[in-house]
Amino acid sequence: MTPPTTTAGGARPEVSYRAKDETGGLERVYVWDAVVRLTHWIIMLAILIQAVTGIYIGRPFFIPAGAEDQQFVMGTMKVVHSYTAIVFTLAVLVRVGWMFVGSYYARWHQFVPASARRRRDVWSMLKFYTFLSREPPLNVGHNPLAGLTYLLVFALYFTMIVTGLALYSVGAGVSYMKMWDFLLPILGGAQTARWIHHIAMWLLLGFFAHHIWSAILVSRSEGHGLIDSMFSGYKFLPRSWRKRDE
Amino acid sequence: MDGPTSDLCRELEARGVSRREFLGFCSAMAVMIGLPKSAAAAIADALENKPKPTLVWLEFQDCAGNTESFLRSSKPSAAEVVLDLLSIDYHETIMAAAGHRAEEALESVVKNKQGQYIAVVEGSIPTGANGAYCTIGGKSALQIANEVCSNAAAVIAVGTCATFGGLPAASPNPTGALGVADAVPGIKTQINLSACPVNAENLTATVVYFLTYGRWPATDALNRPLFAYGKSIHDNCERRAHYDSGQYVEQWGDEAHRQGHCLYKMGCKGPVSFQNCPNVGWNDNTSWPIACGHGCIGCAEPDFWDKMTPFYAHLPGFPGFGKASNIDKVGFWGTVGVAAAFGTHTLIHLGKKLVGSGGEDKPADPTKGSEGGDA
Ligand code: HEM
Ligand code: HEM
Ligand code: SF4
Ligand code: SF4
Numbered sequence: 284m285t286p287p288t289t290t291a292g293g294a295r296p297e298v299s300y301r302a303k304d305e306t307g308g309l310e311r312v313y314v315w316d317a318v319v320r321l322t323h324w325i326i327m328l329a330i331l332i333q334a335v336t337g338i339y340i341g342r343p344f345f346i347p348a349g350a351e352d353q354q355f356v357m358g359t360m361k362v363v364h365s366y367t368a369i370v371f372t373l374a375v376l377v378r379v380g381w382m383f384v385g386s387y388y389a390r391w392h393q394f395v396p397a398s399a400r401r402r403r404d405v406w407s408m409l410k411f412y413t414f415l416s417r418e419p420p421l422n423v424g425h426n427p428l429a430g431l432t433y434l435l436v437f438a439l440y441f442t443m444i445v446t447g448l449a450l451y452s453v454g455a456g457v458s459y460m461k462m463w464d465f466l467l468p469i470l471g472g473a474q475t476a477r478w479i480h481h482i483a484m485w486l487l488l489g490f491f492a493h494h495i496w497s498a499i500l501v502s503r504s505e506g507h508g509l510i511d512s513m514f515s516g517y518k519f520l521p522r523s524w525r526k527r528d529e
Numbered sequence: 530m531d532g533p534t535s536d537l538c539r540e541l542e543a544r545g546v547s548r549r550e551f552l553g554f555c556s557a558m559a560v561m562i563g564l565p566k567s568a569a570a571a572i573a574d575a576l577e578n579k580p581k582p583t584l585v586w587l588e589f590q591d592c593a594g595n596t597e598s599f600l601r602s603s604k605p606s607a608a609e610v611v612l613d614l615l616s617i618d619y620h621e622t623i624m625a626a627a628g629h630r631a632e633e634a635l636e637s638v639v640k641n642k643q644g645q646y647i648a649v650v651e652g653s654i655p656t657g658a659n660g661a662y663c664t665i666g667g668k669s670a671l672q673i674a675n676e677v678c679s680n681a682a683a684v685i686a687v688g689t690c691a692t693f694g695g696l697p698a699a700s701p702n703p704t705g706a707l708g709v710a711d712a713v714p715g716i717k718t719q720i721n722l723s724a725c726p727v728n729a730e731n732l733t734a735t736v737v738y739f740l741t742y743g744r745w746p747a748t749d750a751l752n753r754p755l756f757a758y759g760k761s762i763h764d765n766c767e768r769r770a771h772y773d774s775g776q777y778v779e780q781w782g783d784e785a786h787r788q789g790h791c792l793y794k795m796g797c798k799g800p801v802s803f804q805n806c807p808n809v810g811w812n813d814n815t816s817w818p819i820a821c822g823h824g825c826i827g828c829a830e831p832d833f834w835d836k837m838t839p840f841y842a843h844l845p846g847f848p849g850f851g852k853a854s855n856i857d858k859v860g861f862w863g864t865v866g867v868a869a870a871f872g873t874h875t876l877i878h879l880g881k882k883l884v885g886s887g888g889e890d891k892p893a894d895p896t897k898g899s900e901g902g903d904a
Contacts (some may be wrong), residue, residue: 337807468751474827
């Protein structure tokens with residue numbers, strides 16, 4: 284890879300490295316394939332619905348008046364929660380499977396920092412976040428720190444799914460979903476499963492808050508259209524970066 | 530203690546229990562175990578004609594609550610007669626013999642009926658301080674349990690203490706208390722009848738099942754019979770309609786409480802507890818906790834004293850914030866905190882970019898240190 288032939292700093296300092304890299308011009312690079320984008324947004328919507336219904340299930344704040352056979356508030360919340368759980372679980376499974384068969388930037392090596400360079404970039408990114416450096420490391424796909432964080436997020440997804448299935452099995456009756464009740468003793472009983480499920484939700488929501496902000500931050504400071512890329516699949520990257528990740 | 534005559538009919542008559550009542554008991558047992566009513570005939574036949582096994586009842590770290598539960602009967606019932614037919618050779622609370630004579634009775638069962646008797650265990654087994662926390666006749670509970678339980682045909686642990694350690698094992702568990710299965714590994718047949726105390730109905734039904742079929746009922750992963758522990762309290766609860774419709778008690782004695790609405794918000798653990806209380810009730814089905822207006826505290830679940838507390842809150846607290854903390858509050862403010870931290874962070878970044886663009890603080894060449902990438 285030939286480093287870009289540019290002069291450092293100076294001319295347009297406020298967008299310094301964008302300026303010097305851009306002398307070769309920007310190009311549209313397709314990074315997120317359709318499956319990555321679709322699952323991302325489906326999972327996000329599912330989580331929001333799960334969180335709203337889940338918070339109600341944990342703390343039913345609205346109490347309807349009238350005869351009980353005229354109402355079905357908790358019941359409805361649980362039905363919505365359960366159907367959304369199916370969508371959520373399938374989307375997560377598809378995304379995880381896609382890590383092994385999908386396009387280059389969808390694969391597992393975008394998450395696990397297996398190469399020396401990606402491990403180095405985890406540190407560069409940490410430095411950027413802690414104001415020790417101005418420049419986020421260059422990456423076409425996920426920056427390695429973000430990738431690492433997403434591993435944790437996927438772990439949270441699985442925590443939700445496993446504890447959710449265990450909770451579902453409690454009331455599953457003779458349905459085949461009863462098979463998940465083997466999870467209950469492993470999780471330390473239904474009450475503890477519920478507790479884990481509840482705490483993991485707040486960790487996910489905490490991630491959500493962080494994620495939106497860092498998406499905005501990185502989008503602004505890199506100027507490569509990061510947020511747009513989750514919709515369109517394309518990032519705008521300096522020409523010289525093209526083969527950087529490969 | 531000699532068992533009464535095996536002539537069940539005579540015994541029933543002597544106690545004023547009609548045959549009709551006895552057959553009613555048999556069909557109630559059949560239904561409870563989850564068999565069709567027609568199985569009642571088989572049960573009646575077995576109770577009348579099969580030889581009754583010897584039973585010893587051990588008490589360790591306990592409050593005798595399970596014994597109480599077992600003995601209490603408002604009227605001489607068929608159940609009582611059937612249980613009396615078991616030859617209970619050792620039971621500290623009810624046996625006539627005392628002291629060494631009593632211990633001899635136990636030893637003779639272990640020696641002479643090895644592999645043939647049933648051991649019922651009540652109370653947890655302390656393992657701390659070499660077992661010194663509970664000794665009977667100079668032997669530690671652990672020693673006795675080892676001798677008696679490993680030579681029994683089957684062990685029935687009654688009550689949550691004997692099954693899972695229960696109250697004595699609650700954190701910080703000063704005596705190192707364990708349930709029977711943990712204290713005496715390798716028991717061949719172990720039936721756990723947890724609850725605080727055990728419901729006499731479930732003990733009776735388990736024994737009747739064994740007498741009828743010569744084997745033990747199917748159990749869950751915690752060795753609890755499925756007929757009694759197969760469903761959650763919540764799934765059979767009479768207040769369930771209020772739960773589904775979203776009508777909850779919010780304060781003791783409020784209008785909803787007087788109307789008998791669901792106790793979920795008062796910390797009811799019915800959705801995470803398994804037992805048949807709503808169906809068989811307590812004290813001859815006089816009532817049961819939720820019918821009395823108090824939530825379930827999950828007394829039949831392992832470690833309920835640690836895991837189900839606070840009893841009047843939906844969940845334990847957020848880790849690191851104390852048991853009584855409110856998860857939703859901590860989580861909400863945590864999330865707001867993250868958003869605020871990143872918001873400020875972003876502002877600082879963008880601000881620094883605008884302000885600090887002078888030149889002496891030259892940004893690093895982004896391509897440095899990224900060459901020779903081997904990804
Ligand atoms: C990101 C996704 C999810 C979020 C944010 C979420 C959130 C929640 C919350 C807050 C509760 C209330 C817990 C309580 O305090 O009692 C709950 C309950 C429940 N969740 Fe989820 N959940 C998610 C995914 C799932 C999944 C994938 C399943 C799978 C089957 C599931 C099944 C359940 C069930 C069965 C309950 C009912 C608990 C009860 O009846 O008490 N959830 N969820
Ligand atoms: C519950 C909400 C969300 C969750 C759990 C979530 C989770 C994730 C995960 C796991 C990834 C890795 C994607 C993959 O390769 O599959 C990702 C990437 C991304 N998400 Fe989200 N997301 C959420 C909401 C959002 C929102 C609201 C935005 C827009 C503001 C957004 C923007 C992005 C962007 C731009 C990327 C790619 C960024 C990168 O390479 O680091 N996400 N998100
Ligand atoms: S009172 Fe308890 S067990 Fe009954 S429906 Fe309400 S939450 Fe469930
Ligand atoms: S209602 Fe719950 S706490 Fe009460 S006896 Fe039944 S299982 Fe135990």
